[in-house]
Amino acid sequence: xxxxxxxxxxxxxxxxxxxxxxxxxxxxxxxxxxxxxxxxxxxxxxxxxxxxxxxxxxxxxxxxxxxxxxxxxxxxxxxxxxxxxxxxxxxxxxxxxxxxxxxxxxxxxxxxxxxxxxxxxxxxxxxxxxxxxxxxxxxxxxxxxxxxxxxxxxxxxxxxxxxxxxxxxxxxxxxxxxxxxxxxxxxxxxxxxxxxxxxxxxxxxxxxxxxxxxxxxxxxxxxxxxxxxxxxxxxxxxxxxxxxxxxxxxxxxxxxxxxxxxxxxxxxxxxxxxxxx
Ligand SMILES: [Zn+2]
Numbered sequence: 001x002x003x004x005x006x007x008x009x010x011x012x013x014x015x016x017x018x019x020x021x022x023x024x025x026x027x028x029x030x031x032x033x034x035x036x037x038x039x040x041x042x043x044x045x046x047x048x049x050x051x052x053x054x055x056x057x058x059x060x061x062x063x064x065x066x067x068x069x070x071x072x073x074x075x076x077x078x079x080x081x082x083x084x085x086x087x088x089x090x091x092x093x094x095x096x097x098x099x100x101x102x103x104x105x106x107x108x109x110x111x112x113x114x115x116x117x118x119x120x121x122x123x124x125x126x127x128x129x130x131x132x133x134x135x136x137x138x139x140x141x142x143x144x145x146x147x148x149x150x151x152x153x154x155x156x157x158x159x160x161x162x163x164x165x166x167x168x169x170x171x172x173x174x175x176x177x178x179x180x181x182x183x184x185x186x187x188x189x190x191x192x193x194x195x196x197x198x199x200x201x202x203x204x205x206x207x208x209x210x211x212x213x214x215x216x217x218x219x220x221x222x223x224x225x226x227x228x229x230x231x232x233x234x235x236x237x238x239x240x241x242x243x244x245x246x247x248x249x250x251x252x253x254x255x256x257x258x259x260x261x262x263x264x265x266x267x268x269x270x271x272x273x274x275x276x277x
Pocket of ligand 1: 098099129133
């Protein structure tokens, strides 16, 4: 989960440009509702994409269909200068901002176009997402201002980790994840992240990613541990990785949480890591 600054696309200009590319009667239908759509765009930005603060525009069935199907043009155009490519290039290393552990390959309508056809081609409503996040989210709309998905363009994640990993070293090493309210963090954003985390099944996704990550690191961990069971060397290595991840991926990232939890786990650092094999 990570934030991206909202795209600076000229939204009204993009709407005019898309309208001009459409065939009749969609071109005329989009033109006649352009003013209402422009007003809705301003409302979207003012409400920071929160549907609880917005009312869908009144569009005829034909107008709504024309607005919805305009997205097909956006999806079909994947050229270097296209909106699709422009938005994808703003991701961190191509990773999905909704989960942060899978490559983004689609654009998700933060507010679904089935409910809000006016935002079908609005860049600020089109969030790069992996296939899983996009399809799990589907056409759900917010049930309240906190029972809603994290909006990577408008919800800013702070430097305090709300996503935490719990490490267990028993006969095997297991990693679990949860969202936790922390002092100094707005309760509303914690609730949003909790809803997002549950609905998208991120606990399972992060557990699987963490297990793979630890397996990939096994040789290095074993080397730092050495024959003398040097827990300090292991801890220093994991702390370095945690710092590096925090700087590049943020505090609320599954990998940052993983390295933080492993570095803090005495049993893991003093030899428990050998249970990975
Ligand atoms: Zn994802």
